[in-house]
Amino acid sequence: MTRSVALLAVLAVAAGGALSGSASGTQSVTFSVARGVDASSGLPKVRFTGAISTGAAGEDVTVMQQTCGYSFATAIAGTQTRAGGVWDAEPATLGSVALSATYHARWRSIRSDPVDVHPQIPLFLIPVGKGRLRVSVSIRGVYQDMRGRVVLLERFRNKRWTVVRRQKLGYDPSGFSGSYITVFVTPKGWTVRARVPVKSAAPCFKPNATEKAVSS
Numbered sequence: 001m002t003r004s005v006a007l008l009a010v011l012a013v014a015a016g017g018a019l020s021g022s023a024s025g026t027q028s029v030t031f032s033v034a035r036g037v038d039a040s041s042g043l044p045k046v047r048f049t050g051a052i053s054t055g056a057a058g059e060d061v062t063v064m065q066q067t068c069g070y071s072f073a074t075a076i077a078g079t080q081t082r083a084g085g086v087w088d089a090e091p092a093t094l095g096s097v098a099l100s101a102t103y104h105a106r107w108r109s110i111r112s113d114p115v116d117v118h119p120q121i122p123l124f125l126i127p128v129g130k131g132r133l134r135v136s137v138s139i140r141g142v143y144q145d146m147r148g149r150v151v152l153l154e155r156f157r158n159k160r161w162t163v164v165r166r167q168k169l170g171y172d173p174s175g176f177s178g179s180y181i182t183v184f185v186t187p188k189g190w191t192v193r194a195r196v197p198v199k200s201a202a203p204c205f206k207p208n209a210t211e212k213a214v215s216s
Contacts, residue, residue, distance in 0.1 A: 028053045029061065031105040031112035035119065043094040046117070048077060052107050055085040061107050063089055068100040068118065068204035069143025076103075100142050100204040121205035125194040127216045133184040135194040135210075137169060138176070142204050146180040147171060149200040153184045156191040156212060164192075169200075190215045 031050040038045045048063045059081040066073035076096055079089040091097055100119065105112040126134045135151055146169050153165035165184050172179035186192060195209040 026053065027108075027110055029105050029107040029110050029112045031063075031103070031115060033103055033115045033117055035117050038094055041094060044097045044099060044119070045090075045094055046097055046103075047088065047090050048103070048105065049086075049088045050105050050112065051087065052081055052085040057081055057083050057085070059085070059107060061087050061089070061105055064104050064106060065096075065098060066102045067098040067141060067143065068102070073102075073104070098141055099139060100144075118203075118205055120208035121196050121201045123194060123196055123208045123210055125192075125210040125213050127213055128183075129216055131186050131188050131215050133186065133192065133194070133213070133215055134181060135167075135184065136172065136179060136181045137196065138179045139204070140178040142178065144204045146200075149180075150197065151182055151200065152195045152197060153186070154193050154195055154209075155186075156193070161193065164190075186215045188215055 029050055029052050031048065034047045034049070036045050037043070050061070052059055052061070061079055061081060062075050063077040064073040065076040076091050077089040079087050081087045099122070100117065102114045102116050104114045122138045124136045124138070128134050133153070135153070137146055139146065148168050150166055150168055152163050153167070154161040155164045164186070167182045167184060169180040169182050172181045191212055191214055193210050193212045196207055198207045201207045
């Protein structure tokens with residue numbers, strides 16, 4: 001299991017440190033995004049919150065999602081404000097949440113500042129026998145070609161991790177969309193982990209490393 005699956009991340013990007021907001025004249029809408037992982041399905045989940053400057057109830061607010069790598073945004077959630085102008089919303093289905101995206105809230109003709117949600121890249125390491133280690137990356141729905149990007153294999157020895165192999169990702173021959181793999185070969189008994197560095201993960205993701213495994 002990757003760290004990106006195991007951890008819960010809460011992101012709030014803003015003016016003043018907690019929320020993002022955009023104003024038109026004296027009117028504005030604030031916006032924050034909390035992101036986590038659904039325990040039962042393993043899919044990403046998000047929750048949106050904010051407020052409008054007028055404090056009015058019953059105003060329509062729409063949240064737009066722009067999946068990383070694409071030039072357009074689509075509506076992912078909608079709601080109405082409550083007393084004080086506050087609002088919160090969640091997508092109707094987990095399947096509509098992109099692995100990596102930029103979000104903004106829209107109220108009337110006013111847009112909030114965008115909030116980028118770029119988590120660690122989903123990365124998996126599976127020993128498959130005879131010293132072979134299958135490393136895979138899955139970026140379902142995100143438009144970022146991972147072919148030719150470098151993955152590192154690190155060995156734990158003398159109380160530290162050292163890079164022992166560098167290989168490039170290719171398409172997963174199983175045909176799963178957005179899945180890329182490479183296979184490392186090592187002597188049996190090595191304690192290893194795979195790591196995707198910053199340059200290979202960007203721009204849609206942050207770097208990531210797997211949990212350690214022992215080659216068999």
